[in-house]
Amino acid sequence: MESIERIRENFSFFDDWEDKYRFVIDLGKEIPELEEKYKTTDYLVPGCQSQVWLVTDFSSDDPHQRLRIDSDAHIVRGLIAIVLAAYATKSVEEIKEYAIEKLFEELHLLSHLSQTRGNGLKAMVARIQQAAHQHLYS
Incomplete structure (x- = not known):
């Protein structure tokens, strides 16, 4: 996978x-x-136009969050690759605080995606940040 x-x-x-x-x-x-x-409704991200499944694995020994994400749509898999690259070197705490929207703005992604795709991308990020928050505070 390419670096961000x-x-x-x-x-x-x-x-x-x-x-x-x-x-x-x-x-x-x-x-x-x-x-x-993992391709079940338990892991499905609501709010996405395509099917997107998100699995987070946490370890007390490792401060980094392991994300596994997949989709049935080619363009969405590419967006997932960008999200994974952006979060790859970040700890769970950093993921929770990271303003990934700035990266999307820098790449002009949201302005070149349909509104439903953009909303799906935001839903995926919200789910990742929610999982990071739950891990830190549960």
Whole structure:
């Protein structure tokens, strides 16, 4: 999986949004598929246009959050790859506080997605931050 710095760099190379969409879709091909046992309503993220499943694994020994996310839509898998790259080096505390919306603004993602896709992306991030909060305060 590419680092968020590399994704930013690659995004800046493209002038055309069609090329950026292709790049996002290619990013989605790099993330591992979620095991079928997690593709249930228990892990489904509400508010997404496509099906998105989110699994968080926490460990008291490891301050980092392990996220596994998958979707049935190619473009959404690419957006997931960006989210995973953004959170990859962050601790659970940092994830809870991280303003990922600034990254989306920097990449101009939300302005080039349909409103329902943008809302789904926000719902996914809200679910991740909620899981981080629950882990820290439960």
